[in-house]
Amino acid sequence: MNKLGFGLMRLPRLDPNDPAKVDVKAVERMTDLLLSRGCRYFDTAWGYQGYQSERVVKQVLTDRYPREAFQTATKLHCYFVNDKADRDRIFFEQLKKTGLEYFDNYLLHDMNASYLQRYEELDCFAWLSEKKQQGLVRRIGFSCHDSAEVLEGILRAHPEMDFVQLQINWLDWESEGIQSRRCYETAVKFGKPVIVMEPVKGGTLANVPEQAERLMKALHPDRSIASWAIRFAASLPGVERVLSGMGSEEMVRDNLQSAEEADTFCEAEMEVLRQAADILRRSPAVACTGCAYCTEDCPANIPIPRYFSLYNKDLKEPERTAMSSSFEYYDQLSQYFGKASACIRCGNCEERCPQKLPVRNLLKEVAAHFENRNREPEPDVM
Ligand code: SF4
Ligand code: SF4
Structure with a gap:
């Protein structure tokens, strides 16, 4: 089986302002292409695509292919669980939404030291083991967004976990914050297969600064910049699957080729x-992956990842003026959503950000950039 997995969280949309309006026909074509090239793994979650991603699984897979043709993973996030009864309520709704009788992989989602405490209080590890015993889940695991030390503690306390899902990419390989290499080595030490999430860091590693692009193209002129990220993750021994949140057939083709060449x-x-x-x-540039976890609880309804994406795009413009298309797009977005300057600095977003970004301070930069039209052009950076 091809190591590439389809992360169903950045799907093409019929309405760019509404993640729930998925372009299902486009996802069907992408799915057909992936399956025809031996890529059978599809990763969804309760909250993805405005809670519609799991329904898309039914539309593009369950209703169109025999069960043995594909594998699925979905997740439980303690954020959505108020009491123990909610665990089953969500789980059986997930089976209904996907139209499946069992999940191949099921994960406790977005594990870190503070969520671990909540997962323990809710007895989610034992609950998940029961689901496996009942045949409703084939393998159980968790996605980890914390240090190698926290990961090691969880793996020691819960040897029943079959696999781990980690943020691994070449930029964060040696970083102190994400600790890609150290987390990977910890999982390998415990003999757990690794599923890689965010190998392209939400697109950041597909669109690198010109100076970095020149270096990469000098060595591999015919390969895309994104291919380095997919190949890097897929080349690591012990990595079973590399998830990519693909938004177009072009991305599917490029990622497939990269995984095949790993x-x-x-x-x-x-x-x-x-x-x-x-x-x-x-x-x-802001190292935002676009996961949108931060927007769930924002009282000011600020489309944080979309503002960061516009800001990043503008920082790359060789001649920055208040006339760039990013400014126009910012104005349009801020008619429907809160402006960056509407942030009340409550900190909810930072608690949820897996990349540990200082969202509040970054939004101040975004507001200064987009909401101050009379400014002088900023000096070029890099
Ligand atoms: S700190 Fe600002 S951006 Fe973050 S959740 Fe609160 S209001 Fe929203
Ligand atoms: S700011 Fe953090 S939580 Fe929000 S989209 Fe970016 S990476 Fe995700």
Whole structure:
């Protein structure tokens, strides 16, 4: 089986302002292409795509393919669970939404030290083991968004977990915050298969600064920039699956080819990645993956990842003026949603951000950038 997995969280939309309006026909075409090339793994979750992602599984897979043709993973997030009864309520609703009789993989979602406490209080580990014993789930695991130390503690306390899902990418390989390498090595030490999430860091590693792009293209002129990220993750021993949140057939084709070409990285390639990572770390761009967890609880209804994406796009413009299309798009968005300056600094978003971004301060930058039209052009960075 191809190592690539389809992350059903950045699907093409019929309405760009509404994640729940998924372009199902486009997802059907992407699914057909993936299955025809041996990619059979589909990863969804309760909250993805405005709570509609699991229904898309039914539409594009369950209703169109025999069960053995594909594998599915979904998740329980303690954020949606108020009491123990909610665990079953959500689980059986997930089976109904997907039209499935069992899930291949089921995960406790977005584990970190504070959510771990909540998952323990709700007895979710034992609950999930029961689901496995009942044949409603084939394998159980969790996605981890914390340090290698926290991961090790969970794996020691819960040897019943079959696999772990980790944020692994070449930019965060040696980072102190995400700790990709250390978390990966911990999972391998415990003999757990690894499923990689965010290998392209929400698109950040598909669209690198020009200086980094030049280095990568010099070594592999015919390969896309994103292919480095997919190949890097897929080349690691012990990595069973690499999830990519693909939004178009073009991305599917490129990711498929990259996963098929994955092989051990040579020293010259690793050196290019080390240099590119240095360049990215010096770049002013916001390292937001677009997961949108931060928007769930924002009292000011600020479309945080969309503002960060516009801001990043504008920082890359060689000549920054108040006339760029990002400014127009910012104005349009802020008619429907809160402006960046509407942030009341409650901090809800930062508690939920898996990338540990200082969202409140970054929004101040975004507000200064987009809401101050009379400003002088900023000096070029990089
Ligand atoms: S700190 Fe600002 S952006 Fe974050 S949740 Fe609160 S109001 Fe929203
Ligand atoms: S700010 Fe954090 S939580 Fe929000 S979309 Fe970006 S990475 Fe995700």
